[in-house]
Each structure stands twice: as structure tokens, then as C-alpha cells.
């Protein structure tokens with residue numbers, strides 16, 4: 651097997667875990683949306699989003715990825731809000 655094939659096997663394994671985790675996270679986001687609907691709360695919580703982003707930047711071993719992690723969580727929470735809005739509308 652070529653080196654790129656071996657590296658792609660690693661990427662595929664990581665993607666498999668990421669997809670499982672994404673599905674779990676989106677399921678939790680739906681539960682939060684149901685709670686917010688009952689309580690009459692807005693979907694968007696900007697202060698919580700900043701906490702999520704900062705906490706995960708702080709978890710990095712390589713701080714060079716800070717901007718990428720920020721971008722990742724902004725996109726992830728946009729997807730989360732789409733799922734939440736689809737559920738409650």
C-alpha cells in the first residue's frame with residue numbers, strides 16, 4: 651500500500667469518530683432547542699458561543715491552530731443553529 655493510502659486510512663478513522671461525535675452533538679443541540687422553546691428563549695446565545703470557542707482554543711496542544719479552531723466552532727455552531735431552527739419552526 652502506498653504512503654498516501656495509509657495516511658488516508660488514518661483520516662478515514664478520524665472522520666468516522668468525528669461523524670459519530672457530530673451526530674451526538676447535534677442530538678444534544680436539538681434537546682437544548684426544545685428546552686429553549688419551552689422557556690421562550692432565543693436560539694442564539696452569543697456569550698455561550700464565545701465561551702465554547704475560547705474553551706476549545708485553550709484545549710489545543712498547538713496554539714498555532716487557534717484561528718482554525720475558532721473558524722471550526724463558528725461553522726459548527728452555525729450548523730447546530732440550523733438544526734435547532736429546523737426543529738422549532
Ligand SMILES: O=C(O)C(=O)C[C@]1(C(=O)O)C=C[C@@H](O)C=C1
Nearest residue numbers: 682693694695696698699727730
Ligand atoms: O448552548 C446553547 O445554548 C445552544 O443552543 C448550543 C449552541 C452550540 O451549538 O454549542 C448553539 C447555539 C447557541 O448560540 C450556543 C451554543
